[in-house]
Amino acid sequence: xxxxxxxxxPLVKHKLTILRDKxxxxxxxxxxxxxxxxxxxxxxxxxxxxxxxxxxTPMGQAEGAELKERIGLVPILRAGLGMVNGVWEMMPSSxxxxxxxxxxxxxxRPVEYYNKLPVDPTVQVCLILDPMLATGGSAVATVDILxxxxxxxxxxxxxxxxxxxxxxxxxxxxxxxIHIATIDERLNDIGFIVPGLGDAGDRQFGxx
Ligand code: PRP
Numbered sequence: 001x002x003x004x005x006x007x008x009x010p011l012v013k014h015k016l017t018i019l020r021d022k023x024x025x026x027x028x029x030x031x032x033x034x035x036x037x038x039x040x041x042x043x044x045x046x047x048x049x050x051x052x053x054x055x056x057t058p059m060g061q062a063e064g065a066e067l068k069e070r071i072g073l074v075p076i077l078r079a080g081l082g083m084v085n086g087v088w089e090m091m092p093s094s095x096x097x098x099x100x101x102x103x104x105x106x107x108x109r110p111v112e113y114y115n116k117l118p119v120d121p122t123v124q125v126c127l128i129l130d131p132m133l134a135t136g137g138s139a140v141a142t143v144d145i146l147x148x149x150x151x152x153x154x155x156x157x158x159x160x161x162x163x164x165x166x167x168x169x170x171x172x173x174x175x176x177x178i179h180i181a182t183i184d185e186r187l188n189d190i191g192f193i194v195p196g197l198g199d200a201g202d203r204q205f206g207x208x
Pocket of ligand 1: 078103108110130132134135136137200201202
């Protein structure tokens with residue numbers, strides 16, 4: 001499917017396997033989410049625009065480059081929070097804009113509860129961060145919010161997706177590239193990804 005990028009990096013596969021393991025504790029889980037987010041965002045930012053910049057080294061002048069576009073990191077609360085800090089350290093000039101959504105347990109539809117975006121967009125590129133793409137409802141709603149805000153370029157960066165979620169996001173927003181570590185088999189009848197990793201929010205925050 002065009003615009004769907006599944007990482008082929010050995011480090012991603014290695015870390016994802018430990019992340020899935022039910023014996024991995026919250027401390028390890030948070031560390032792995034952080035590391036996987038960095039690796040996936042490294043891949044997702046391959047096409048960021050640059051502008052020339054020259055600097056003085058101790059030995060002379062070097063022609064280099066700097067990021068041209070302002071990047072917004074958009075974690076979907078709660079589970080997306082764990083994907084922020086590592087990526088932010090890698091791109092410290094990024095802005096972070098939180099979107100609060102939870103899934104209604106009955107309908108599995110996303111319910112918005114937090115959005116403090118200012119009136120006008122302040123970034124040129126948005127990276128939506130959420131470990132899980134299940135039905136795709138949360139990701140589609142977040143792209144809707146960002147497009148309404150005026151964001152021009154949006155990418156989704158996640159860890160594990162269900163085929164249903166990839167299809168839903170791609171169909172609703174074919175212009176939004178999807179960067180993930182893997183596509184799993186299916187969703188179960190309560191909307192969890194199988195085999196997945198369980199509840200990414202609970203496993204990060206010790207609330208399961
Ligand atoms: C999970 C996950 C995604 C969403 C994915 O969040 O982190 O945001 O579900 O499901 P979807 O693709 O079907 O919308 P959840 O609603 O459990 O909230 P939490 O992160 O606060 O626990």
